[in-house]
Amino acid sequence: MMIWKMRLIVPVLLIAAVSVQGGTVYLSFNQHSTRNLFQTRDPVADQISSFSLSFDQDFAAFSFLSNLEYSAFRDISGLSFFAAGIGLDYLKAAGKKSAFYFAGGGTGAFYRQEYGAFSSLSANLLGAFKSYLAPSSILKLQWQGAYAVYKDSLFDHWSQSASLSVDKYFQTRTTFKADAEWGYKYFLHPFLPEPVEPLTEPVATIAAPNGMGMGTGTGSGQGWGDQQYQGGNGFLPRYSSEGGGAGIGHVSLSLLAAQGIGDAVGLSASAVQQWIVTGGNPFLSIEEFYLVQNPSADSFSWEGRQFTGRITLNLPWSVELKAGYTYSDKTYPGVESMSLEGVPLGIVRNDLRHLFEARLEKNFRRVSLFLAYSWVDNRSSDPLFVWKSHFLMGGFEWNLPTGRKGGAS
Amino acid sequence: MSNKAVVLRFLAVLVAGAAAAQPGGQFYNVDKEVRIEGPVREIILEPRYKGTAPFLVLGVEDSASAKRYNVEVSPSWFFGQDIHGGEKVKVVGSLSETPRSVPTIIARELQLRGETFKLRDKRGFPNWQGGPQRKRGIRRFGSS
Numbered sequence: 218m219m220i221w222k223m224r225l226i227v228p229v230l231l232i233a234a235v236s237v238q239g240g241t242v243y244l245s246f247n248q249h250s251t252r253n254l255f256q257t258r259d260p261v262a263d264q265i266s267s268f269s270l271s272f273d274q275d276f277a278a279f280s281f282l283s284n285l286e287y288s289a290f291r292d293i294s295g296l297s298f299f300a301a302g303i304g305l306d307y308l309k310a311a312g313k314k315s316a317f318y319f320a321g322g323g324t325g326a327f328y329r330q331e332y333g334a335f336s337s338l339s340a341n342l343l344g345a346f347k348s349y350l351a352p353s354s355i356l357k358l359q360w361q362g363a364y365a366v367y368k369d370s371l372f373d374h375w376s377q378s379a380s381l382s383v384d385k386y387f388q389t390r391t392t393f394k395a396d397a398e399w400g401y402k403y404f405l406h407p408f409l410p411e412p413v414e415p416l417t418e419p420v421a422t423i424a425a426p427n428g429m430g431m432g433t434g435t436g437s438g439q440g441w442g443d444q445q446y447q448g449g450n451g452f453l454p455r456y457s458s459e460g461g462g463a464g465i466g467h468v469s470l471s472l473l474a475a476q477g478i479g480d481a482v483g484l485s486a487s488a489v490q491q492w493i494v495t496g497g498n499p500f501l502s503i504e505e506f507y508l509v510q511n512p513s514a515d516s517f518s519w520e521g522r523q524f525t526g527r528i529t530l531n532l533p534w535s536v537e538l539k540a541g542y543t544y545s546d547k548t549y550p551g552v553e554s555m556s557l558e559g560v561p562l563g564i565v566r567n568d569l570r571h572l573f574e575a576r577l578e579k580n581f582r583r584v585s586l587f588l589a590y591s592w593v594d595n596r597s598s599d600p601l602f603v604w605k606s607h608f609l610m611g612g613f614e615w616n617l618p619t620g621r622k623g624g625a626s
Numbered sequence: 627m628s629n630k631a632v633v634l635r636f637l638a639v640l641v642a643g644a645a646a647a648q649p650g651g652q653f654y655n656v657d658k659e660v661r662i663e664g665p666v667r668e669i670i671l672e673p674r675y676k677g678t679a680p681f682l683v684l685g686v687e688d689s690a691s692a693k694r695y696n697v698e699v700s701p702s703w704f705f706g707q708d709i710h711g712g713e714k715v716k717v718v719g720s721l722s723e724t725p726r727s728v729p730t731i732i733a734r735e736l737q738l739r740g741e742t743f744k745l746r747d748k749r750g751f752p753n754w755q756g757g758p759q760r761k762r763g764i765r766r767f768g769s770s
Contacts, residue, residue: 310672347705
């Protein structure tokens with residue numbers, strides 16, 4: 218039904234977008250292949266086809282942004298989702314060397330079947346200021362806030378973050394950048410009410426959908442339509458008689474050094490250290506899925522460090538190669554490691570991850586083709602999350618300008 | 627009338643509207659494309675066209691001729707990319723010269739730090755997208 222609707226809706230939206238003078242339409246198609254969709258020790262392979270249509274339109278100093286996306290999972294069809302977003306942004310100069318940027322928007326994501334609990338509506342705001350302290354030095358300030366409601370109300374939250382960065386470019390073609398960030402995320406009601414009869418087994422073991430391995434979690438059954446989220450592996454909410462919300466806040470510092478070599482090579486190395494300064498994760502466990510925004514795990518949920526090295530090669534015939542390696546050591550406060558039988562091990566979950574990524578891109582006149590490969594080795598104090606896997610992705614992006622824009626075309 | 631017929635009729639009306647709405651003239655002149663290469667000497671944000679956001683404009687000194695050009699980039703690049711004074715760039719774009727003023731290049735392609743950025747297609751139609759708002763989203767393996 219969804220695919221049939223897309224066949225009808227997409228051409229209409231595409232032509233409608235093209236008919237508006239001065240905008241740009243972007244079409245992209247990505248094909249993904251993963252051997253470990255749920256990123257656990259019990260690998261589940263899948264193929265994902267993602268289609269997106271974006272449209273940008275300028276109105277004076279404002280830009281209107283819109284996006285539609287549909288991702289179809291071949292085997293775990295319940296994870297197939299449709300997403301739509303709209304936004305408006307505004308650039309305001311503050312002299313010749315500085316500017317403010319403001320943006321606001323809303324997004325809806327809609328999942329099918331057993332993953333309907335991930336369906337959400339969200340609103341976000343962003344404000345930023347950038348100024349050249351000197352021609353070779355840039356100061357940036359940014360704040361962003363978000364509010365999201367989910368079909369499973371356990372995940373409802375608001376969040377905000379603020380960052381400050383300063384960089385300096387040297388004639389040796391070296392750039393140094395320092396960045397400081399503060400962030401806070403507040404789950405509005407992440408706890409399940411205490412059951413009337415005390416549970417002898419605090420953790421209910423469930424079979425994950427479509428025989429993808431055993432899970433150790435349960436959903437809340439709250440929210441729209443009593444949809445229960447059963448997760449792909451081991452999502453565990455907490456019980457609380459007091460109810461209420463729970464927050465988690467962090468501060469982070471990051472440093473980056475970049476070096477240009479000749480005309481075709483760019484190198485960079487960066488390090489991030491993050492500390493949780495208040496609260497903790499409200500859930501007993503968290504999980505990450507490939508390609509799916511899982512509300513229990515994101516940049517707010519960990520403390521630790523991350524090191525990244527990257528190389529960019531600008532090859533002949535408009536071919537670009539990017540490759541990188543990231544090592545991360547992340548601890549998730551509030552999340553206890555468990556044995557495969559669901560017995561708490563008495564240690565906070567800690568993951569050490571090696572990630573290698575490479576991306577090859579060829580640009581044609583209006584179309585970009587790319588092929589990307591990733592390899593992940595994740596070691597965790599929770600044996601369910603000890604895994605290694607490959608990810609392969611290929612696709613194209615096509616842009617179609619629809620008339621004059623910026624007075625220069 | 628079937629759904630299909632309604633959709634086709636709707637599309638036909640929109641296509642006709644689009645054709646009628648095409649602009650007559652273009653500022654980007656493909657016959658005046660030039661290539662320059664040199665260090666960025668000045669970075670400014672200034673209004674370039676009525677009714678649009680201010681543009682990022684780079685003052686670039688061509689290494690071959692020692693001549694100074696104003697390179698018009700795009701509005702969103704001011705926040706989307708961090709370009710510094712002294713950085714070496716290669717520019718492909720349409721040259722516009724008027725007496726007693728610094729010649730301007732409307733950039734179609736910009737190369738810096740080993741990366742090539744396509745700002746416009748070969749006919750000069752803009753490719754650029756919005757600012758930081760567009761850069762958010764799900765972190766995916768393999769994404770740039």
